[in-house]
Amino acid sequence: MKTCLVVDDSKVIRKVARHILEGLKFAVEEAGDGREALDRCNAGTPPDVILLDWNMPVMSGMEFLRALGQSAIRQRPKVVFCTTENGVAHIRAAIDAGADEYVMKPFDRETLESKLQIVGVA
Template sequence: MKNCLIVDDSRVIRKVSRHLLEGMGFAVTEAADGKDALEQCTAQMPDVILLDWNMPVMSGLEFLGHLRDQEGGDQPRVVFCTTENDIDHIRAAIDAGADEYVMKPFDRETLHVKLQLVGMV
C-alpha cells in the first residue's frame, strides 16, 4: 500500500483529502505545517505528498526546498494543492521540485488524474 502525507493547515482540507485518498487505497498521514511534515519525512519518507502552499511556520514552497535537499527527498512525488493559480506560482512550484499542481477546490476525479500523472495510481 502506498502512503501519502497530506500537508495542509486546514483540518477540513486534510479530512476531505484523507477520505478521497483512503478511498483510492492509500495509507494516509497528516501534517498541519511544513515543519511538522519535514519531521515526519525524516522519520519515514512517504510515496506521495499532497502539499498546500500557504501555511504557518513553514510554507509549502519552503518545505519542498528542504525536502528535496534531504537524503531520499527526491523520491516522493509532490502534488501542490493550493488556491494559488497564477503562472508564476505554478512555475515556482515546478522549479522547486513539485511533480504536479492541482487547484482547490478539487474532487476525487481531479485528484485521481493528478496521481495517475505522477505514477501513484
C-alpha cells in the same frame, strides 16, 4: 499499499483529502505544516506521495519543497502542490522548486486521481 502525507494547515482540507485518498486505497498520514511534514519524512520511511498546501504557518509549502530537496531522504516522494494559488508564475515556481504536479482547491476525487496517475502513484 501506497502512502500519502497530506500537508495542510486546514483540518477540513486534510479531512476531505483523507476521505478521497482512502477511497483510492492510500494509507494516509497528516501534517499541519511543512516543518511537521519534513520531520515525518526524515523520521522514517517517506510516503509515496505528498499532497502539499502552499500557504501554511511555521514552514510554507515552498520552504518545505526546498528543504526536502536538500534533505538526505533516499527515496524522494512525489509532490502534488494543492493550493488556491493559480497564477502561471506560482505554478512555474512550484515546479521549479521540485513539485511534480499541481492541483487547484477545491478539488474532487476525479481531479485528484488524475493528478496521482500523472505522477505515477495511482
